[in-house]
Amino acid sequence: MAGGISSSRVLVAGASGTIGRAVVRQLVADGYRVTALLRSVGSGNDLPELAGADVVQAALSDRSGLERVFAAASPDCVISCIASRSGAPKDAQAIDYAANIALLAAAQAAGAGQFILLSAICVQKPLLAFQHAKLAFEAELAASGIDYAIIRPTAFFKSLSGQVKRVKAGKPFLVFGGGELTRCKPISDNDLARFIAQCIGNPETRGRILPIGGPGPAISLREQGEMLCELAGRPARFKSVSPRLFTYAERALNVGAGVSDWFAEKAEYARIARYYATESMLVLDPASGTYSADLTPEFGSETLRDHYARLLAGD
Template sequence: MGWSATLLVFSCGFATRGAPYRRAVTARARVVAIPALAGTSCTGERVVVVGASGYIGRAVVHNAARRGYDTTAVVRDLRAARLAQTDGVRVVQADVCDQSSLQRRGGPLEPGAADVVICCLASRRGTARDAEAVDYAATMNCVRAAVACGCRHFVLLSAICVRSAERQEPHALHFQDCKLRVEEQLRALAAAGVLSHSIVRPTAFFKSVCNQFERVAEGGRFTYFDLGGGRCIRSNPISERDLAAALVDTIAEPARRNSVWQIGGPNRPLSKIEQGALMAAAAGRPPPATVGVPIGVLHAVVGALELLARLTRAAPVEDAAEIARILRYYATEDMVAVGEGEVYGSDSLVDFYRTVAAEGREYDPYVAIFDSREAVESFGGGASGCSDAGRGSPTSERRARAVDELARGADVAAAAAGSAQN
């Protein structure tokens, strides 16, 4: 579909810095009575990261292992085995769409094998079928496997946009409803005393707000959806490194137990136009010329596709209509978390843009995490979905990771308009 192709074009990576891996502790340890320090504490649990080959999952594996947690990364491809041997991370092949694969003998969640699960699964596109298969069914497989394993805590990477489904807003999306249903199941398990949880709902990712960087750096126009009077959406995005640290923090923080944590980065909320100006400044250019596309254009596209989907009942058309609704959602909804306890981390958006400007379009965030492209390739166990379609080359896997971010609050609508303008 054209919409999907548009999403693929505007992916961009960013830098992640940090201490190198150290070998994880192997002895099982319980929580010790020391204050939890954000971004650094380790209380000794055995941690299983599901979705470990995805954009955020990789960073979570890195953060947990660096702190000293006994860390297991769940992937679909054991090409990661060499990294596990050298960096103290146990990498296990499992199919999240098959609960028995997680619980089998030698599997990541066989009985007694783990204490905490951090789930970073996300559907590739956010369409109804993808969302049901991954955002709900596969994630619930992980929840049930965690219970059967005897885990004490489950950390769910959700999204701030799930609040739309929670409020039953008319423009809520299918994948948001799927994530909300998982959250409700976790609350029921906590109420029954079976499994505690932490639900983390981030705003946008740094990667999702740099989709027009190359064009702006070359002196091109910055395109955004005009909500009326030149108004556009705002966000305070968070870096993958900071988000990963927050997810791991929840293990040792009692205040995050059985709660929802909306989280954004340290920058004040910035409009799309302000983000475009920061891109230009990072590239050593004056603020770019801006093109505001009336939001009515996107409303018309959504309406036409919804009508066509009702008339044809064809799966590809239904998927296109849902993707268009997703694009409209992120073109019209602020992704802001600035309440008490909601601002986290130290990575600034302007520093991220400067790094992208210095490194160029081939800059790969995974190289920054693992120090070499060979380590990246050895760790790349495929995307976190239930389909192998589109895999097989580094380019196809990078594209798959770009689409994965749509269901995590990816801010791609303006990029879609920009693509149409070019």
């Protein structure tokens, strides 16, 4: 087994998500007895990645229902891959914090010995609601007394793939500013799943916060565009968007945020967009206050270039 331990039963929450599916597939291949926890059983019927796992359903807000599922599964280790879909304040509080609190309580009630949390590297500079919600749960997890590991990955391949069809259609690649405002070391679903699996029962990861990226070097948005255009057989063409547009949008939406949840959510979306347009997904060097590619650990072998080539071939 990946962690080389006697524990054999693992419950994965958020198993229908992109990373959750990869984790379940990896754990089944490693020989673990896997329970895949979904919000709706029907959502797992067409997911071949969950083959070999026991697929169960429970609402994350139903603590008694979760406890029944956990009692039946009797997991040695619980892995939480849940995350707010929108990042809106209410959704972030309900999922990134409250639902994880319920999972932790159910894990402890069932006698699980370890809780592995999939967090995000961006919480190291928290300016957004979902980041504060994640950090609040990280603190609760660290104080709970259970053995834990907190995984903070950099950018996912999926999050960097939104312009593949655009470039293939001959349209320019969109960048913020000159395309050099941010850098990241993206990690593939499969490599991240292997990294998470190797944390099970691993004394070297116990009680640690683990930032992790894929194989380097760190890549800028402009370099992503150049790579994608090259692979698509298109000349590198770019269209610049100013991050200030998100600032203007936030200011306008904040006018109604105090009286309308709709305006409040849209203002938060503008803040999220500005954050990702201007902040690198790398380890933040506490000494210098700047993002550091050298301090960002690397893991795995799959590259963004390989991923882009597969997407272009499959379209």
